[in-house]
Amino acid sequence: MTLFAALKAKTSKLRFAIWNSNKLGYRILRPIYASFHFCRMFFFSAEYRHQTWAHLRYGKHFHQPPNFTMPNRYxxxxxxxxxxxxxxxxxxxxxxxxxxxxxxxxxxxxxxxxxxxxxxxxxxxxxxxxxxxxxxxxxxxxxxxxxxxxxxxxxxxxxxxxxxxxxxxxxxxxxxxxxxxxxxxxxxxxxxxxxxxxxxxxxxxxxxxxxxxxxxxxxxxxxxxxxxxxxxxxxxxxxxxxxxxxxxxxxxxxx
Ligand SMILES: C[S@@+](CC[C@H](N)C(=O)[O-])C[C@H]1O[C@@H](n2cnc3c(N)ncnc32)[C@H](O)[C@@H]1O
The missing domain is CATH 3.40.50.150 (Vaccinia Virus protein VP39)
Structure with missing residues (x-):
């Protein structure tokens, strides 16, 4: 595994723990990371801005918000x-x-x-x-x-x-x-x-x-x-x- 791949795997594990773990440390970090994530995505991703707006507008009608798809998926x-x-x-x-x-x-x-x-x-x-x-x-x-x-x-x-x-x-x-x-x-x-x-x-x-x-x-x-x-x-x-x-x-x- 390259250094870059190892670093990527570590940060993705850390992100998962911050979003999902019930340990006190991660629970304290969660709102800080969430604010950082929101600002970063909102300023740099047009897709994120549009999807956030759609969610605010149609929130209660939404089922699954993420839009992952691919050709010939099924x-x-x-x-x-x-x-x-x-x-x-x-x-x-x-x-x-x-x-x-x-x-x-x-x-x-x-x-x-x-x-x-x-x-x-x-x-x-x-x-x-x-x-x-x-x-x-x-x-x-x-x-x-x-x-x-x-x-x-x-x-x-x-x-x-x-x-x-x-x-x-x-x-x-x-x-x-x-x-x-x-x-x-x-x-x-x-x-x-x-x-x-x-x-x-x-x-x-x-x-x-x-x-x-x-x-x-x-x-x-x-x-x-x-x-x-x-x-x-x-x-x-x-x-x-x-x-x-x-x-x-x-x-x-x-x-
Ligand atoms: C994970 S994607 C699925 C895409 C595709 N069906 C597939 O399986 O590859 C889920 C999609 O459902 C849409 N969706 C969520 N709530 C919906 C609703 N109430 N009416 C129509 N589409 C909705 C989302 O915007 C998103 O694009």
């Missing part, structure tokens, strides 16, 4: 959609929490015939989506806009790494910052936009889709690769932790 899920809709000339897909648009563009590779709507709560992310090469079959809208509210009749909805929160990690026993009620309300809203016979893709969430009140309308799609082991906490309807890792279904067929 090949197994995208292949399931490709096989399910093979031979269909008209397919309408929703990428909910599309971040900077990579998910929508990846879906186009698997289903070139599809009309794809990407939506996100962050105006900064949507601006980045719109900077990508224009495609007549892909559009992006804000998730709290009238246009999105009035949209519907989707054949498949992809809600991947959205219905979760970073505060529901690292040793918490109760989901407080992001709760089952918020998760369920969003699932109900998405359910209203999905056609019967359509597919709901929900992965990397803090709660189980089949715990929601709409579970009777759905069953797990019987395909290989639907169930996956997740090394992350899972919470029940009372927001209590169920396990630190679990196997869960990711694709649900609406009856």
């Amino acid at each position: 090949p197994a899920l995208f292949k399931i959609a490709q096989d399910y809709f093979a031979g269909r000339s008209e397919v309408k897909l929703l990428s909910f929490g599309c971040s900077t648009g990579e998910e929508a563009y990846s879906l186009r590779e698997y289903l070139p015939q599809a009309l794809i709507v990407g939506t996100d709560i962050s105006p900064y992310n949507l601006k980045r989506c719109l900077q990508k090469p224009n495609s007549p079959k892909i559009s992006f809208v804000h998730s709290l806009s009238e246009e999105f509210t009035n949209s519907g009749d989707f054949d498949a909805i992809f809600c991947l790494a959205v219905l979760q929160h970073t505060h529901n990690r690292s040793g918490v026993v109760k989901a407080v910052k992001y709760t089952f009620a918020q998760f369920e309300a969003q699932c109900l809203l998405l359910d209203g936009k999905l056609k019967s016979g359509g597919l709901m893709f929900i992965d990397h969430s803090d709660f189980k889709f089949l715990d929601t009140s709409i579970r009777a309308k759905y069953f797990p799609l019987q395909v290989p690769n639907n169930k996956l082991l997740h090394n992350r906490p899972l919470f029940n309807t009372q927001n209590e932790i169920l396990s630190e890792s679990h196997e869960s279904y990711r694709v649900f067929l609406k009856k």
Whole structure:
């Protein structure tokens, strides 16, 4: 390991401890480091400024604020959609929490015939989506806009790494910052936009889709690769932790 790599690993370990450790020393350092971090990011990162503003403006509507994404992030899920809709000339897909648009563009590779709507709560992310090469079959809208509210009749909805929160990690026993009620309300809203016979893709969430009140309308799609082991906490309807890792279904067929 080079000196630089060793130093980087040490500082990242220290940062993690300052944010997460319950030891008194770290707890004292936390507000000092948080102020320093805020000022540094606010002055030097346009993305941080825009995301902070979005958070202040839409705070209570946010699920997962971080916008990490990448092209073809879920090949197994995208292949399931490709096989399910093979031979269909008209397919309408929703990428909910599309971040900077990579998910929508990846879906186009698997289903070139599809009309794809990407939506996100962050105006900064949507601006980045719109900077990508224009495609007549892909559009992006804000998730709290009238246009999105009035949209519907989707054949498949992809809600991947959205219905979760970073505060529901690292040793918490109760989901407080992001709760089952918020998760369920969003699932109900998405359910209203999905056609019967359509597919709901929900992965990397803090709660189980089949715990929601709409579970009777759905069953797990019987395909290989639907169930996956997740090394992350899972919470029940009372927001209590169920396990630190679990196997869960990711694709649900609406009856
Ligand atoms: C980790 S990214 C996931 C991106 C992409 N789905 C993926 O898995 O690669 C989570 C995204 O959800 C968005 N998000 C959070 N709350 C939302 C809401 N209420 N409506 C729409 N998008 C939301 C965030 O802005 C962020 O871009």
